[in-house]
Amino acid sequence: MKVAALVAGMVAGADSIDDMALLRHGGMKKTFQGCYAPSTLGSFLRAFTFGHVKQLDAVASRLLISLARNAPLFGTSSGEDFIFVDVDDTIIEVHGYLKQGSGYGYSGVRGLNAVLATASREDTAPVIIGQRLRKGAANSARGAKKFVTEALGTLQRTTTAGPVLCRFDSAYYGHPAVSAALAGGADVSVTVPMNPAVRRAITAIDADAWTPIQYTNAVYDEESQAWVSAAEVAEIPFTAFSSRKKSERIPGRLVVRRIPELNPKAGQDQPTLFDTHRFHAFFTTVKAATLxxxxxxxxxxxxxxxxxxxxxxxxxxxxHLPSGKFAANSAWLVAAVMAYNLTRTAGILAQGMFAKARTGTIRTKPINVPARIASSARRQRLHLPDAWPWQTEWENLFTATHAPPQAA
Structure with missing residues (x-):
């Protein structure tokens, strides 16, 4: 009940322990049971240990599997379109030195490191299939092998059909993460750092192999401080981790995108003698016939x-990460992920504009309903607003979640 109260508070907009008081305002106690005080929920979180957090991870995984069975989280599949699993970490900023595990990571701010794995198709909004909280100074790829294995295992238990493609940035270009994805039955697409092997491969690309591409929207390039709307791509066969033993080497393709290096000093009177480029490469195991x-x-x-x-x-x-205890903050992260997936499912069931909307939009429109509770003949009635713009979406959600029970 306390975990459910935490998730419910987050779905309604709580971002701290004190905000859980919104579960007890107005007529909430007449409609819902288990409206705990914020202090009770805070004490509950602080009692968590590492083992309790792992148990809550299992609960979050089973919740997602159940949601996928009752709502089309991954749309409709032909069995051939990819399910994209994206893995990345982010720094959650904290203040003060009493937060266990806090430190200065790659972003330069003091915080804790949260790694997430999301799953989506091309035309669906992402849901979270894995989460873990780590100390702030943790390397991005720390524990990546186990994390990717668990995330893919959760996705497989949702019985979602279709090939899986794991996408990583360069921090996860290592044998543990890539081999875990392949062992889980997925292909990989991972950005590679510019090491000597990659540079040699790029040099070996034929000059006529480059294909011009035009971005739909201009991309802002941080290095040149300019908007880039065109580039060129090419590929070459590549074996990743060639320094390891033969059984651990992974064959695939090195796809390279190059962008012209803009010279601010060049002008019409004295142009550059030849064009120079900056290269961005990634390694993929997807066959060229597929992509x-x-x-x-x-x-x-x-x-x-x-x-x-x-x-x-x-x-x-x-x-916020509300507690000074690391295990409590880890449990808070898991509850936040459950609230995110639950809100995302509500948006999909409501249909209309909410199928791909931000969870903040879903929360402020069909969830935080401006309603009035009245008692009549010993029955409670919920009076919804007249001429409400999102009436249809709310009724879709209500019908989906309160449908008659299925036959045994």
Whole structure:
């Protein structure tokens, strides 16, 4: 009941222990049971240990599996379109030195490191299939092998059909993460750092192999501080981790995108003698017959959608990590993920504009309903607003969650 109360508070917009008081305001006690005081929920979280957090991880996994059985979280599949599993970590900023595990990570701010795995199709909003809280100074790829294995295991138990493609950034370019994805039956698409082997492969690409591409929307390039709307892509066969023993080497394709290096000093009177480029490469095990060079590059760049999930969580329950105890904050992260997936499912069942909306939009419209509770003939009635813009979506959600029980 206390875990359910925490999740319910987060679905309603709570981002701290004190905010859980919203479960007890107005007529909430007349409609819901188990409206705990914030202090009770805070004491409950602080009693967690590492083992309790792992048990709660299992609860979150089973909740997602149950939600997938009752709502089309991954849309309709032809059995051939990819399910994209994106893995990335983010720093949740904290203040003060009493937060266990806090430290300065790659972002330069003091915080704790949360790693997430999301799953989605091309036309569906992502749901979270794995989560873990780590100390702030943790390396991004720490524990990646086990984390990827568990995330793919959760996805398999949802019995969602279709090939799986794991997308990583360069922090996860290592044998543990890539081999775990392949062992889980997925392909990989991972950004590679510019090491000597990659540079040699890029040099070996034929000059006529480059294919121009045009971005749908211009992309802001941080290094040149300019908007880039065009680039060129090419590929070459590549064996990853060639320094390891033969059984651990992974063959695939190295897809390279190059962008012209803009010279601010060059002008019409004295142009550069030859063009120079900056290269961005990623390694993929997807066959060229399934995704050609241009399509593979386009698919890999959409790994950035996980950043929207990070921003969504930080705009809701992960705006704060409320406790000084690391295990309590780990449990808070798991509850936040359950609240996210539950809200995402509500948006899908409501249909309309909420199928892909941010959880904040779903929360403020069909969830936080401006209603009035009245008692009549010993029965409680919920009076909803007249001419409410989201009446249809709310009724869709109510019908889906309160349908007559199925036959035995």
């Amino acid at each position: 050609d060079t241009v399509a593979a590059d386009k698919v890999h760049r959409k790994h950035a959608r996980i950043e929207q999930v990070n921003a969504d969580l930080k705009d809701s329950a992960l705006a």
